[in-house]
Amino acid sequence: METGMSAFSVDSQTATLILMAAIATYATRLGGYILVNSLKRIPPRVESALNAVPAAVLVTLVAPPFVNSGWDVRIAMIAALVFGLRFPGLMVLVVGWAAVMAARHGFGIGM
Template sequence: MDNMSTETGMFSVDNHTLLLIVMAGIATYFTRIGGYLLISGFKRIPPRVESALNAVPAAVLTTLVAPPFFNGGWDIKIAMITALIVGLRFPGLTILAAGWAAVMAARHGFGIGL
C-alpha cells in the first residue's frame, strides 16, 4: 500500500479523489445554501426571477435527456420514447420500469444497440 491511498475493506480511495469528493460536496452545499439565502432576502420575488425559476426544471430535464437521445443508439431512443408515452398516463416508477423494459427488449430481444 502506498502512502497516497486509503484502503478500506474491498476498495482503496486515492487521497486526491477523496479531496475532490469533499470539495464537490462543499461546493454543492454552498451553491444550495447561497440560492436559499439570495431568495430569502426578497420580500417579494420579482416576476422575472419567478419566471426564470419556473424554467429551471425544464432546462435541467432537457440537459439530461437531449444528449443521450441524439447521441445514443436506437435502443436509447426507443426507451426514451416509450418512457415519454408511458409518462403521459402513469407515475414515475412505472415510467422507469417501462423505459427499462423497452431498452432490455431492444437490446436482448431484437439485438438493437449491442
C-alpha cells in the first residue's frame, strides 16, 4: 500500500461510478413508479408481463451456475429449492450452505 493511503480510500472514478449507478437505480425505480401511477388501468397483457418478471430474473440468476458449476453447487441448489418450498429464507440459506459444505468436505464432491 502506498504511503499516505488508508485501506478505505476510494478514488474519484470509483466514487463517480458508485454515484452514477445509484442515480440510475433510483431513476429506474422512480420512472417505473411514475409510469404505473400515470396509467388509469394497466392493460392485462402488461400486467401479465410484469407478473412474470420476478420468475424470469430468478431463472436468469440461477440457471447459469446450475449448468456451469459442479455437482456440489447443483446439490446445494436442489436442496435449497426443496427447502425453499416449505421453510423461510434464512433456513434455505443455511441448508444450501450446509449442502455445499457436506458435498465438498464430507463427500469430496466439487473440490
